[in-house]
Amino acid sequence: MELRHLRYFVAVAEARSLKLAAEEKLHTTQPSLSRQIRDLENEVGAALFLRGTRGVELTAAGRVFLDHARVMLSQAETAVQSVRQIANPTKPYFSLGFMIGHDSTWLPKTLQILRDELPNIHVVISTQNSPQLAAALSQGLIDVAFLRREDGGPGLEYSLIIEEPFEVFLPKDHPLAAQSVIKAKEIVGETFLSVSGTALSVSGKPPALRLAIDRYLKERGLDIRPSHEVDNLGGVMSLIASTRGIALLPAYAKTFLPDSVTTRPLQGCSPTIDLSVGYRRVNSSATLKLLLSRVDELVAEVPNHA
Incomplete structure (x- = not known):
């Protein structure tokens, strides 16, 4: 895998179109770009895009890979x-x-x-x-x-x-999505998804985001253990879509929101994270x-x- 493959992948993901990415971002031909993307998919062993008449969409694997690709490109540039x-x-x-x-x-x-x-x-x-x-x-x-x-x-x-408020992230067709707000206790019994507690910080402690989520649940007296954990927000979105689970995340995570996922505020005073x-x-x-x-x-x- 070469850095150019990652650049091509990110460009297509952001443009949501092989044609637009080729012509406006990468200044190459669409057939050439398509071959590069297929080569990348063959190397990682998974389809990264769903091709359609209106363009392309990231698959669940593609959403996870996008976070990592951006990090690798950023680290290389630095x-x-x-x-x-x-x-x-x-x-x-x-x-x-x-x-x-x-x-x-x-x-x-x-x-x-x-x-x-x-x-x-x-x-x-x-x-x-x-x-x-x-x-x-x-x-x-x-x-x-x-x-x-x-x-x-x-x-x-x-x-x-700033202090960022948490919201409930859930599938659009989930029964709780019919409500304008969600009570914390209504999460009990649902498939709960969270960011990883083992993606350790420098000190060896879990990330601040995971600590804030766990602290809020404990303060509410809710004994909720994550059914699945993942180390990036794109992965959480994929899990919500694939498992019909629910996650508590800062509002800015709407940046990663796929079409099948929506958000609702928590009832009462919402927890925040710095x-x-x-x-x-x-x-x-x-x-x-x-x-x-x-x-x-x-x-x-x-x-x-x-």
């Missing part, structure tokens, strides 16, 4: 840019990390703030899951990240941006200080960030 910066340090260098799905919300305004003040800055973007971002921060691989308040080891600082800006305490970067000084402005000017 590695290349880091080496180039060391070899040719002509521009100020600053690396940003975003959780997958949050980059589309927070990246544009963040870049605008940086480039308004530092027009010559060279910015590298990394999109990963929150525990991976915490690890990258701890290792000094990125300067700042938009992530959960992970227990990422000593030396990390977090500045709260989205924070994380950075290393010892990072003395002037660019980092600039960004931190304008976090309030960033939050105020980013619409629909819940």
Whole structure:
């Protein structure tokens, strides 16, 4: 498997069309792109797309693979840019990390703030899951990240941006979807799905998202154990569709919502989870200080960030 196969796959997934991806994103021919996608499917051993007259849709396997493909491409780009910066340090260098799905919300305004003040800055973007971002921060691989308040080891600082509400994610044709709101106790007895508790953070503890879900259920006195666990939100969506299960997730996970899945708010005071800006305490970067000084402005000017 080569990086170009991953790039082709992500382009088709985002365009939802082989024709559009070939002509507008990749500047290649549709037959050539189709062959590359078939080669990738043969290598991973699963169909990644459903082909139809109106374009293509990701299969359950494709939705899971999309998260991992984006992470691998982001990590490869970060590695290349880091080496180039060391070899040719002509521009100020600053690396940003975003959780997958949050980059589309927070990246544009963040870049605008940086480039308004530092027009010559060279910015590298990394999109990963929150525990991976915490690890990258701890290792000094990125300067700042938009992530959960992970227990990422000593030396990390977090500045709260927003508190994201949880919602119930469930199949559109599930009986509970007929209700405008769902009581927490109504989840008992359903096939409950959750993010993995074994996708460990740097400290060896479960991810902050899993801890927040478990804490909410415990506070409500609900003894609910996940029937299935997966380490990415795309995988959770696939499980909802395939098992007719239910999941509690932050509202931003609607970014990954397939046509067969919908959401409903919880009745009463909804639980929340922090989205924070994380950075290393010892990072003395002037660019980092600039960004931190304008976090309030960033939050105020980013619409629909819940």
